[in-house]
Amino acid sequence: MADLNNFTIDGLKCLAREGTSIIDAARQNDQFIPTLCNLEGVPPKGACRVCTVRVNGKLMTACTAKISQGMEIENQTEELNEMRKSIVEMLFVEGNHFCPSCEKSGECELQALAYRFEMTVPRYPYFYPKRNIDASHPRIVKDHNRCILCKRCVRAIKDEKGRSIFAFLDRGFETRIYLDPDLAGQLTEERARKAVEVCPVGAIMPRGEGFKTPIGRRKYDRHPIGSDM
Amino acid sequence: MAQKITISPLTRVEGHGKVTIHLNDEGEVIQSKLHIVEFRGFERFIQGRPYWEAPVLVQRLCGICPVSHHLAAAKAMDVVVGAGTGDGLTPTAEKVRRLMHYGQILQSHALHFFHLASPDLLFGMDADPAVRNVIALAKSSEYKELAVQGIMMRKFGQEIIKATAGKKIHGTGAIPGGVNKSLSVDERDFFLKGEDPLNADAMIEWAESAIALFLDYHKKNSELLDNFSRFPSNHLSLVGDDGALDLYHGRLRAVDSEGSKILHDIDGQEYLNYIGEEVRSWSYMKFPFLTELGKEKGWYRVGPLARLNTCEFIPTPRAQQAFEAYKVYTGGKPNDMCMHTHWARLIETLFAAESIKNLLEDPDILKDDLATKGARQSEGVGLLEAPRGTLFHHYRVNEQDQITMANLIVSTTHNNQPMNEAVAYVARKEMSGQKTITEPMMNAVEVAIRAYDPCLSCATHALGRMPLEVALYDSHGCLIERKTR
Numbered sequence: 001m002a003d004l005n006n007f008t009i010d011g012l013k014c015l016a017r018e019g020t021s022i023i024d025a026a027r028q029n030d031q032f033i034p035t036l037c038n039l040e041g042v043p044p045k046g047a048c049r050v051c052t053v054r055v056n057g058k059l060m061t062a063c064t065a066k067i068s069q070g071m072e073i074e075n076q077t078e079e080l081n082e083m084r085k086s087i088v089e090m091l092f093v094e095g096n097h098f099c100p101s102c103e104k105s106g107e108c109e110l111q112a113l114a115y116r117f118e119m120t121v122p123r124y125p126y127f128y129p130k131r132n133i134d135a136s137h138p139r140i141v142k143d144h145n146r147c148i149l150c151k152r153c154v155r156a157i158k159d160e161k162g163r164s165i166f167a168f169l170d171r172g173f174e175t176r177i178y179l180d181p182d183l184a185g186q187l188t189e190e191r192a193r194k195a196v197e198v199c200p201v202g203a204i205m206p207r208g209e210g211f212k213t214p215i216g217r218r219k220y221d222r223h224p225i226g227s228d229m
Numbered sequence: 230m231a232q233k234i235t236i237s238p239l240t241r242v243e244g245h246g247k248v249t250i251h252l253n254d255e256g257e258v259i260q261s262k263l264h265i266v267e268f269r270g271f272e273r274f275i276q277g278r279p280y281w282e283a284p285v286l287v288q289r290l291c292g293i294c295p296v297s298h299h300l301a302a303a304k305a306m307d308v309v310v311g312a313g314t315g316d317g318l319t320p321t322a323e324k325v326r327r328l329m330h331y332g333q334i335l336q337s338h339a340l341h342f343f344h345l346a347s348p349d350l351l352f353g354m355d356a357d358p359a360v361r362n363v364i365a366l367a368k369s370s371e372y373k374e375l376a377v378q379g380i381m382m383r384k385f386g387q388e389i390i391k392a393t394a395g396k397k398i399h400g401t402g403a404i405p406g407g408v409n410k411s412l413s414v415d416e417r418d419f420f421l422k423g424e425d426p427l428n429a430d431a432m433i434e435w436a437e438s439a440i441a442l443f444l445d446y447h448k449k450n451s452e453l454l455d456n457f458s459r460f461p462s463n464h465l466s467l468v469g470d471d472g473a474l475d476l477y478h479g480r481l482r483a484v485d486s487e488g489s490k491i492l493h494d495i496d497g498q499e500y501l502n503y504i505g506e507e508v509r510s511w512s513y514m515k516f517p518f519l520t521e522l523g524k525e526k527g528w529y530r531v532g533p534l535a536r537l538n539t540c541e542f543i544p545t546p547r548a549q550q551a552f553e554a555y556k557v558y559t560g561g562k563p564n565d566m567c568m569h570t571h572w573a574r575l576i577e578t579l580f581a582a583e584s585i586k587n588l589l590e591d592p593d594i595l596k597d598d599l600a601t602k603g604a605r606q607s608e609g610v611g612l613l614e615a616p617r618g619t620l621f622h623h624y625r626v627n628e629q630d631q632i633t634m635a636n637l638i639v640s641t642t643h644n645n646q647p648m649n650e651a652v653a654y655v656a657r658k659e660m661s662g663q664k665t666i667t668e669p670m671m672n673a674v675e676v677a678i679r680a681y682d683p684c685l686s687c688a689t690h691a692l693g694r695m696p697l698e699v700a701l702y703d704s705h706g707c708l709i710e711r712k713t714r
């Protein structure tokens with residue numbers, strides 16, 4: 001097993017195959033590194049920066065950096081968690097996230113991380129951007145108010161030729177998620193369901209249903225994010 | 230020259246009740262107005278949202294009776310998803326929703342009677358507000374048990390809400406076309422056979438003893454309870470198809486002060502054909518009226534008093550018994566005695582407790598046939614009897630599932646004119662010939678408004694005084710005095 005590397009996370013001895021991303025390697029060793037954009041089995045993007053760790057003293061995103069022999073990774077430190085909390089808070093103020101009426105509540109990764117980081121009072125001013133809802137597709141509703149531009153949908157939802165059905169439109173603060181008009185028809189029932197599933201927030205929702213899972217049985221009601229590791 | 234007395238600073242309190250009184254040259258009250266600053270932003274910001282969000286979003290209007298808004302919006306959306314009204318839902322969905330609603334009636338009525346009204350009654354309306362509250366009740370050896378009962382009844386109702394809606398406040402249980410959960414056997418048994426006193430039987434007993442307490446008080450104070458702020462009016466509420474008291478579903482009926490039907494059990498979906506809303510320049514809140522009778526004569530009361538005036542019977546035995554005694558008092562005619570609202574409310578509390586027990590004993594509440602759908606509609610109206618009165622939710626939804634229009638008529642709005650009448654009554658009685666605003670006058674206004682229990686945060690202050698501002702004007706429109714607390 002020559003390609004197995006030894007490394008540590010917060011001083012704990014770990015083992016993973018060379019070339020594995022830090023975030024996957026951590027998962028394999030039962031260590032939780034928070035993320036909003038990374039998705040197992042989908043090429044990483046390094047978009048959200050929530051998975052930032054210190055590797056041999058340097059800050060790196062755990063989804064894009066790869067494991068190597070002897071790495072010393074700091075993960076659950078006060079400094080890093082404070083930084084991650086700030087990122088989550090900035091994502092909240094940058095969009096319009098009204099958890100009380102959002103059907104993703106209880107299953108939303110952004111909300112779950114906010115709870116984990118004990119985000120209680122707002123520290124940054126709200127932007128209250130004016131964004132719309134796009135319900136023109138018969139299978140999904142896109143709520144741009146909630147999109148955190150993680151690009152999971154773009155990376156994970158493809159047609160049989162491997163083309164992304166979702167794309168980004170415009171730039172900077174105007175960036176929003178967009179259904180390629182030529183490929184929108186390829187968003188089958190199954191792909192639509194998957195798009196809803198991969199979206200970490202409530203920006204992609206199924207048409208005609210909501211709040212199906214009762215409070216108490218939602219994903220994070222019983223098992224707060226990261227509690228399984 | 231008129232003297233201007235201002236008591237400042239005026240602290241703006243959310244939901245502050247503001248009363249203005251105008252005197253003529255002889256110092257008689259010629260006009261009084263109750264101003265309610267109510268911001269109805271929800272009708273605007275729900276626009277564009279997907280229709281299935283409405284039951285969860287709009288309930289945020291209120292922290293005291295959110296279940297009413299939750300259910301009224303869900304009922305409107307039942308129509309939109311083609312599930313229809315009434316028995317359109319599965320028996321499980323219909324019964325779980327009813328259970329949720331009666332849980333809320335129980336907790337809200339208990340709050341209203343035990344926390345708000347009973348201190349007024351037991352310590353006297355003129356008692357110092359510092360001691361006229363539920364804490365003082367709990368501290369006194371005489372009424373301690375009563376205060377505990379009030380608190381436990383609220384708790385029981387709230388636990389029912391939690392079991393059906395997922396949370397005690399602002400749950401998600403009702404969805405368009407049904408519910409997202411039914412009850413487990415454990416949950417059912419907790420309420421039915423729960424440890425004393427937290428079970429359905431205890432609630433029934435306590436509700437009955439609260440009625441007895443009221444009747445005893447009434448015996449000693451009938452002059453006050455029968456005459457304070459009494460005036461004739463029309464009455465409106467939902468009634469069951471058979472004329473039964475039904476707080477969850479029914480047809481709209483109104484009777485006049487003599488008990489004759491003036492709105493004949495219409496389908497709520499058509500409310501716009503029968504009910505208009507008048508805008509008056511001095512108030513943010515509209516004044517609804519029965520269009521056939523016009524603005525002057527068409528106003529009506531809603532709430533417990535109105536409901537017991539429109540219904541023919543109560544479909545649970547103990548509440549029916551109490552109802553019969555209640556009806557005897559007015560010789561079968563509509564009851565227009567403002568303070569009897571408390572009596573009516575307690576009879577409804579008993580009805581809610583009995584209904585909860587019946588529903589818990591129904592095996593349908595344990596089944597899993599939760600939701601249904603039919604042909605999609607573009608519009609829906611949801612009506613409900615909220616604790617404080619009839620609640621209307623009306624929505625239009627476009628082909629892309631987005632809400633394009635919302636109209637909500639809440640019970641406080643229906644009761645706008647009656648509350649103004651009540652304030653006018655108090656003003657005439659307490660203020661005519663007075664040059665200053667007296668403390669008994671402030672108290673009387675508070676008690677009159679509280680009988681309607683409108684959705685003002687001031688009316689729901691369990692402790693201390695209702696934030697209230699009263700301003701007195703002379704015949705030239707000059708402010709004589711303004712008093713606030």
Ligand code: SF4
Binds near residue numbers: 203
């Ligand atoms: S829609 Fe969802 S998955 Fe797509 S970029 Fe926005 S947040 Fe990420």
